[in-house]
Amino acid sequence: MNQPESLPSEFVESLARAADRLGLFARQMLWYPDVPSTNDLAAALAEHGAREGCVVVADAQSAGRGRQGRSWASPPGAGLYVSTVLRPAEHALSLLTIAAGVAIADGIHTATGLVPDLKWPNDVFVGGRKAAGVLAEATSSAAGTYVVLGFGINVSLAAYPPEVAARATNLEGELGRAVDRGLLLAECLCSLAARYQDLASGRSDAVVEAWRGRAASTLGRRVQWNAAGAALNGVAENIDDTGALVVRTNTGLARVTAGEVTWL
Numbered sequence: 456m457n458q459p460e461s462l463p464s465e466f467v468e469s470l471a472r473a474a475d476r477l478g479l480f481a482r483q484m485l486w487y488p489d490v491p492s493t494n495d496l497a498a499a500l501a502e503h504g505a506r507e508g509c510v511v512v513a514d515a516q517s518a519g520r521g522r523q524g525r526s527w528a529s530p531p532g533a534g535l536y537v538s539t540v541l542r543p544a545e546h547a548l549s550l551l552t553i554a555a556g557v558a559i560a561d562g563i564h565t566a567t568g569l570v571p572d573l574k575w576p577n578d579v580f581v582g583g584r585k586a587a588g589v590l591a592e593a594t595s596s597a598a599g600t601y602v603v604l605g606f607g608i609n610v611s612l613a614a615y616p617p618e619v620a621a622r623a624t625n626l627e628g629e630l631g632r633a634v635d636r637g638l639l640l641a642e643c644l645c646s647l648a649a650r651y652q653d654l655a656s657g658r659s660d661a662v663v664e665a666w667r668g669r670a671a672s673t674l675g676r677r678v679q680w681n682a683a684g685a686a687l688n689g690v691a692e693n694i695d696d697t698g699a700l701v702v703r704t705n706t707g708l709a710r711v712t713a714g715e716v717t718w719l
């Protein structure tokens with residue numbers, strides 16, 4: 456397994472300043488110059504008993520993974536590639552990725568002033584293009600039940616593959632100036648700690664409300680999905696208190712919970 460190295464100075468000061476807001480993420484942070492995937496590394500650590508709140512950060516990933524089996528381009532120094540080990544209570548599971556989307560959007564907002572919005576369930580958009588994404592992977596094994604919650608943020612322009620470059624953006628490009636990755640990491644982890652605490656202590660309504668407040672890329676948009684072999688479509692109207700997308704179709708309201716949706 457890769458060995459962690461000391462956290463680069465660009466992160467040390469911001470994380471120290473945020474120490475009293477980092478909550479469970481103040482416990483253990485591991486930095487790696489280059490790993491295949493921080494989610495895979497965090498899962499391996501969880502299997503070996505890593506505590507809840509362990510954070511894995513890499514400067515580059517050679518096999519970064521996205522949702523739906525896609526890859527996540529992770530060039531060196533151009534983004535944040537972060538995974539956390541969580542051991543949530545059963546009741547917190549269904550809204551975890553919704554909470555993470557809100558937290559990353561809030562963290563970007565606080566650190567940069569940019570105003571991200573969310574495409575259900577948790578794609579983070581800036582200026583109409585994707586700037587960040589969340590990948591939550593739950594496992595039950597002899598090591599218990601845990602979730603590796605990973606997020607990736609495109610911070611600066613890099614040699615992204617053409618198919619990524621066409622539909623993605625980066626924070627520095629949107630902002631027109633350099634972004635402090637240390638501050639960005641600290642603010643995302645602080646927001647994630649706070650939203651995780653919301654879920655743990657039964658304040659899921661606050662999480663759903665915050666998500667709705669950032670849902671400009673979702674609400675009012677026409678969406679298509681497959682159910683029982685048929686293609687259905689309608690207009691996204693809301694999310695419910697379980698995080699499902701509520702869509703108005705010709706025949707009434709439908710809840711969309713799983714699988715890929717296509718935005719039309």
Ligand code: BTN
Binds near residue numbers: 492518521522589605
């Ligand atoms: C998405 O498809 O939108 C989710 C992308 C998640 C990417 C992050 S980068 C850090 C962590 N490690 C991975 O391999 N994937 C996630």
